[in-house]
Amino acid sequence: MASTKSILKFALPAVVENFLQMLMTLMDTFLVARISLSAVAGVALAGNILTVYQAVFVAIGTVISSLLARAWAREKETGEATGLLASSQKLIWLVGIFLGLISIIGARAMTTLLGARGTMAGEARVYLMLVGGFMLFLALMTVYGAFLRASGDTKTPMMASFYANGLNIIFAGLFIFGLHWGVIGAGLGTVLARAIGAFFLYNKCRSAQIDVSFHFWKQKISRELLHLSGPATAERLVMRFGDLIVIALIISFGAKIYAGNAIGENITQFNYMPGFGMATATVILGASAFGQQDPEGLKAIVRKSYWLTALMMVLVGAVILLASDALGRLFTKDAVALSANHTVILFSLLATIFTAGTLIYTAAHQSVGNTRLPFLATSVGMLIVRVVLGFVFGHLLGLGLEGVWLAVIADNLFRFIFLKWRFQKALK
Template sequence: MNEGRTFVSALSFSIPMKQIKEILNIALPAMAENFLQMLMGIVDNYLVAQLGILAISGVSVANNIITVYQAIFIALGAAVTSVVSKSFGEKDASALKNHARQAISVTIILSLVLGLFSLICGNKILTLLGTETKVSAIGGLYLAIVGGGIVSLGLMTTLGSLLRAIGKVRFPMYVSLLSNFLNAVLSALAVFVLGWGVLGVASATVISRLLGTVILMKRLELKPHHFLPQFQIDKDLIQIAFPAALERLMMRAGDIVIIAIIVKFGTKIVAGNAIGEVLTQFNYMPGFGVATASVMLTAYYFGQGNPAEIKKSVQSTYYISVLLMGLVSCSAFLLGHPLGSLFTADKNVLAASQTVLLFSFLGTPVSAGTLIYTAAWQGLGKARLPFYATTIGMWLIRIVLGYFLAVHFHLSLAGVWLATLADNAFRHLFLYSLYKRYLNDLFSTASSREDEKN
C-alpha cells in the first residue's frame, strides 16, 4: 500500500497540475471519441445479430476489411495532427492552411480508391477468404455500402484531427456522439420497422457519418472548393502518413498470423483469446487518447523549437498513460471471470481469456511506452522509426518467438502472449533509446542557437 502511495506521490510531484490538465483536456475527448467509434460497431453487430447467423457472419468478415481502412485513416489522422500542430506552434498560418487542404485532398483520393475497391472487388475478396456463397453475398452488400461510402469515415477522421490540432478538442467528440445516436436510431428503424436488414444497417452507418462530416465542415468553415482533389504532394504529410499507415497494416497482417498459431490449440483456446481481446481493447483506450495528446504537444513544441517542453510532455504522457491503462487493465483482470461469463460458461474458455487479461495487465508499462513513443516520433515528423520497430517486433519477436514458445515449448496461449509482451518491451526500449538520443541533439542545437544570439 505504501509503495502505491509513493508511486502516486511521485507522479503528482513530477507532473505539474497545469500540464496534467493540458494533457487530459486533449486525451479525455479523444478517449470518448474512440469509445463512441467502438460503440457504433457494437450497435451494428447487435442489430445485425437479430437478422440471423448468416447476416452476422457476413458483416463480421466485411468489418475485418473495414477495420483495415479505419487503421489507414487513423494513421493519416495522426499525420494531420502532427503537421498541423507543428505549423500551429510555428505560428505559420500559410503552412497550416496548405497542410489542411492537402490533408483533405489525400483523404478524398484515398477514399475513392478504397471505395472503388470495395464496390468492384468486395464480394470476390470475401469469397477468397473462404466464406460460403450466402455469407459472401451478405458481407459483399455491407462492404459495398459502408466501404463504398468510406469517404464519410475518412473525412470525419481527418476533419476531427484538424480541429484537435488547432485546439478544438471537444467538438469532434460531440459530433461523434451525435453520429452514434443517429446511427442507432436509423439502424433500429431500418431493421425493426422498415425491414431493410443489412442494407438498412449499412446505409444508416454511412448516413450518420456523412452528417458528422457536414457538421465538422461547417465548424471549420470549409467551402465546396476545399474538397476538390489537389494533386500536389505535401511531403511533410506523406512522410508521416505513409510509414504510419504501413505500421498499422504490418500490425494487422501480423495479427492474422498470430491467430493462425492460436488456432492450433483448438476452438476453446481461440474463443477464450477472442473474449480476452474484446475485454482488453478497453485497456488501450486511455493509451490511445493520451497518445493523441502526445502527438499534438510534441509537434507543437517541436514547431516552437522547445526541446525542454517536448521532454516534459512526453514524460508526462507516458506516466499518465501507464497510470490510466494500469487502472483499467487491473480492473479487467480482477473482473475477468464475471465479465467473461457474459460470453460463455465454459471453464476452459474462461481460463484462456484470463490468460489474455493477465498478460495485458503485466505488459501495461511497455504497452504504454510503445504507444507514447510511437506518438512522440510521429509528432517529431519521423514516423519511419515506429514502422521499423513494429516490423522487427511483430515478425521477428512476436510471431517467431511466439511460435516456438507456444508450439515447441508447449506453452500454448501463454507462449503467444509472452512473445507479445517481449515484442512490446523491445519496441518500447528501441523507440525510447533513439528518442533520448534525438532529444539530446535537439538540446545541443537549441543551446548553440542561444550562444549565437548572445
C-alpha cells in the same frame, strides 16, 4: 512547459472520442450477437480488415495534426497551413475512394484468404462490402477532426463521435430488429451514422473558418505530407497486416475460440482507449513544443503522457478483468468462447505497461517528424516477434491462444524499449 493538468485538458476529449469510436464497433458486435455466433464471427472478421483501413486514416490524420500544429505554432498559417489543409483533403478523398473500391471488389478474396468459411464467410463479405465500400465517410470524419484538434478544439470531434454512436444504435437497432435485415442492417446503421458525423464536422470546420472548400482538387499534394504520411501509413499497415496473420493463426484453433477471441478483443479495446487519446495529445502538444524549439518541454510532455497513459490503462484493464465473465456472457453462453474471451482480457492487462509505452513513444517520434523509426520498430515487432513467436508458442509448443498472446506481450515489450531508447538518444 505543459503541466499535467494542461495535458489532461487536451487529452481527455480525445480519450472520450476514442472510447466512442470503439463503442460503435462493440455495439455492432453486440447487436448481431442476437442473430447468431456466426454473425459475431463474420462481423469481427470484416471488422479486422476495416481496422486496417481505419489505421491508414489515423496515420494520415496524425501526420496532418502534427504538421498543422507546428505551422500554427510558428505563426505561418496564411500560406503554410492553407496549403496543408487543401493537400490533406485531396489525399484523404483519394485514399477513401480507393479503399472503398477495394472493399467492394475484393471482399470475397480477402475473407477467403483469412480462412473464413460457410455462413461466417457470407456474413463477413456482406459487412465488409457495405461498411468498407463507404469508408470515405470515416475518412472525412478523421481529417475534419484532425483539423479541429490541431486548432486546439478537441471537444467537437468528441461530440461528433458521440452523435454518430447514438445514431448507429438507433439505425442499426431499427434495421436489425425492426426490418430484420441482419448483418446488412448493422452495416447500414454504421454507414449512415458516419455520413452524418462527417457532415457535422464539415460544418464545424467552416464555422471555425478552417478552409474545407472543395477547391482542393486543384491543389498538388504537399511533398512533406506525402513524405511523412508514407512511413506512418506503412507502420499502421504492417501492424494490421501482422494482426491479420495472427488472426489466421487463431482461426486455426477453431471457430469458437476465434469467436471468443473476437469478443475479448472488442471488449479490451477499452483498455487502449486512454492510450490512443493520450497519443493524439502527445503528437499535437509535442509538435507544438518542437515547433517552438523547446526540447525540455517536449521531453516533459512525453514523460508525463506515458505515466498518465499507463495509469489509466491499468485501471480500465483491471475493471474489465474483474467483469470479464459477465461481459463475455452479454455476447455468448458458449463455454469455449467464454474461456477464450477471458484469456484475451487477462493477457491484454498484463501487456498494459508495455503497450502504453509503445503508443506514447511512437507518438513522440511522430511529433518531431520522424515516422520512419516507428515503421521500422513495428515491422520488426509485428512480423518477427509477434507472428513468429505466436506460431512457435501457439502451434509448435502447443500453448494455443495463450501462446499467441504471450507473443503479443513480447512484441510490445520490444517496441517500448527500442522506441524509448532512440527517443532519449535523439534529444540528448
